[in-house]
Amino acid sequence: MSVVPDAFERYGEERLPQAPAFGPGKDGVFEATLAREPGGETRLLRDYAKVPYHLSGTLDSDPAPGLTTLCLQEPTGGVAQGDRHSLDVTAKDRARARVTTQSATKVHSMHSNYAHLDCALRAGPEAHLEYLPGPTIVNEDARCLQTLSVDLDPTASVVVADVLVPDGLTGQEPFGFDHYHSRLDARCDDRLVCSDAVDLRPAKRDPRDPATVGEFGVVGTLYVLAPAASVGAMADSIHGRLEPMADTQAGVSALAYGAGVSVRILGDRSADVVDALWAAWDETRQALLGVGAPADRRY
Template sequence: MNVTPTPPELAPYLDEPAQLRSGGFGKNALLRLRFERRGGRSILAFMERRAPLLVQKALYCDEGMPDLPVVFIISNAGGILQGDRYTMDFAVGPGACGHVTTQAATKIHEMDANHALQTQELTLDEGSYLEYIPEAAIPFAHSRFLTRTKVRIAPSATLLYAETLMGGRKYYRDGERYRFDLFSSTVAAERPTGESLFVEKFRVEPARSPVFRPGVMDDFDVFGNVLLLTPPAIADAVAARAVSAWNKAEGWAAGVGRLPNGAGLVYKVVGKETSLVRARIREFWSIVRPEVAGRPVPPEFAWR
């Protein structure tokens, strides 16, 4: 039996909570989804869930792509707590598509013991297309959170994966800008044959390594990380149109680069406010979808 080693950054945070044990009942959330192509459109063909994670039925609410099933991930826990262990597994069958997002921002609550861990596995078959664009993560003071994502993607498939990290509750009391203990995110991608494409990891420990310095976050508060895994022709077309710029007046900067092994593109955004980063990610998304699916991204819902 293969046992995944504990990442070194979690070593200080392995003590058990005095309340419910880590990964115990109510703290071992599970969500499995599979999209398949049926009768001219894609559907959510399979769903398995365990509280506090849940989804309702897929919605066809995207005016730009009416045959796209849209799934909102919901948590009935009010956020991620110490000792939580989340497992999510999303699969997209041949020629199918899907859009997965969250109902609201993910709040990572303050912790005085242990940590929270999220494991994700994304599998995309030939000719499939998945947009995985959750709302921002908000780590509260003294929270410890680690997320590991494994992607297995066919050469003709496309994955648009985005994560947004806020520096904390910026306007809470006297502010909680980067007062969390740990935020660690790793994405590893491979082909169905097992051929490794890349591994990307960023680890933020503000107490050990200050973030408000040039080359890290400088004076920005929000970080957006977008990965586009796609065939080379699509990557070339998107790269030619994607914006790499620093807009000092508005308070954001963005840049696009190449992933190794012809895997696609990486797009990084920093901003003073979440709305600025969201807008840049939506702008990038609006370039990607027409190139992949020949469909536009619809206007943003007012309530989003």
């Protein structure tokens, strides 16, 4: 179970007069288990979806052999105060899967409480699992907590992407939200190999502080967890791909214990950050699967 930061525990004590947290339509759940026969296609063994999540089926258009795509739909139109959403995806031995969304996640303005988007990913021996949702758009006065846990076999690989767009959907000033916290914890053989968090509170933001996002307006992150890969070579190839991209600034770091690579990308426009993230993902695909990302550039 994910740990809720103290600030969000206090938000959670605020009452919601209309629909309470975990109420009808506010307690979204999606669970999936995937498996693959040797040399065959990846199949969906089990899935469970609860509103506001919906899954129409699997897509097999990915260029990577044996890889299937799950595109989650959310017909409710966005995330509201008091929403609690949970994803749980398991890729069994040799399974190859990508989980994405049909559009950006829109976190609406709030008067009280907060929204929590939780995700757990598990990858078995020689499995490859990607979680690449659309950007998270955070509106004025919103409070959004995102937590993600990864548990992978030493021979598996897991790729996670996240893009934060903090200027909302209206004419508000950028960084008009109240509090955004995104955290990832990854373990391999019960050893913690990556623990990373982005915690932004605009009321305390200093654009001169390089430890925040500085003067930039969009934040992109790519985590590549692949203990069996050549991490140094992969980090170099990603850095070489991103360095010439003038519209963004990026950093590439090797994770502890040779467990993988993390990439942070900053830019002024979401399109630029998404393009850079796609390029980093494409390099990652070449290193791990021997084939690039889908040509439609939709991660």
